[in-house]
Amino acid sequence: MTLRTALMTLAACLFTLGSASAQQAGDGKAFEELAREVPGFRMIVNKPPVPDTAFFDAERERTSLKDFGGKALLVNFWATWCTPCVREMPALNALARDLGGDDFAVVAIASGQQVGKHPDVFLREHQLEALDLYTDPHASLMALFETKTLPTTLLVDRSGRIVGGVIGETDWNTDEARALLAQLMTEE
Numbered sequence: 001m002t003l004r005t006a007l008m009t010l011a012a013c014l015f016t017l018g019s020a021s022a023q024q025a026g027d028g029k030a031f032e033e034l035a036r037e038v039p040g041f042r043m044i045v046n047k048p049p050v051p052d053t054a055f056f057d058a059e060r061e062r063t064s065l066k067d068f069g070g071k072a073l074l075v076n077f078w079a080t081w082c083t084p085c086v087r088e089m090p091a092l093n094a095l096a097r098d099l100g101g102d103d104f105a106v107v108a109i110a111s112g113q114q115v116g117k118h119p120d121v122f123l124r125e126h127q128l129e130a131l132d133l134y135t136d137p138h139a140s141l142m143a144l145f146e147t148k149t150l151p152t153t154l155l156v157d158r159s160g161r162i163v164g165g166v167i168g169e170t171d172w173n174t175d176e177a178r179a180l181l182a183q184l185m186t187e188e
Contacts, residue, residue: 031180074095075109091173
């Protein structure tokens with residue numbers, strides 16, 4: 001199966017799957033049960049690997065999701081003009097501040113053309129100091145995942161496989177979401 005086929009399957013799964021069997025993601029039933037408690041979360045059956053598609057860090061250096069190997073990731077695609085994205089950012093900042101480290105990272109990627117403020121100015125003005133700046137000005141990753149919806153959030157396990165996500169807004173700083181992320185961090 002080609003990477004493109006795997007990613008197309010991922011996009012289709014996010015739209016159509018409510019849950020997977022106990023052996024499909026995370027620690028089986030524990031992960032699945034926790035995932036049900038996060039509004040809008042959908043598990044992915046085939047857990048495709050993250051792509052090696054490049055985006056940029058704060059220094060305008062190329063990076064990719066594979067560069068975060070060994071960490072559980074919350075990958076969020078957002079834009080400065082996107083009202084639901086703006087509402088999600090404080091929760092993502094809290095997660096990055098409280099949980100970020102050797103086992104976990106929030107990778108919030110400003111995707112596509114930004115209208116109004118540049119993402120680094122936006123992060124500063126909104127005091128989102130725990131979030132690192134990442135940009136994908138051509139929305140290459142979103143195109144691979146065949147989504148045009150912002151925000152879109154994916155969870156990636158420590159082995160670099162996408163286990164599920166949310167298309168649209170959700171509160172990632174709830175007890176339920178934190179429990180799901182804690183479970184994700186314990187898995188290899």
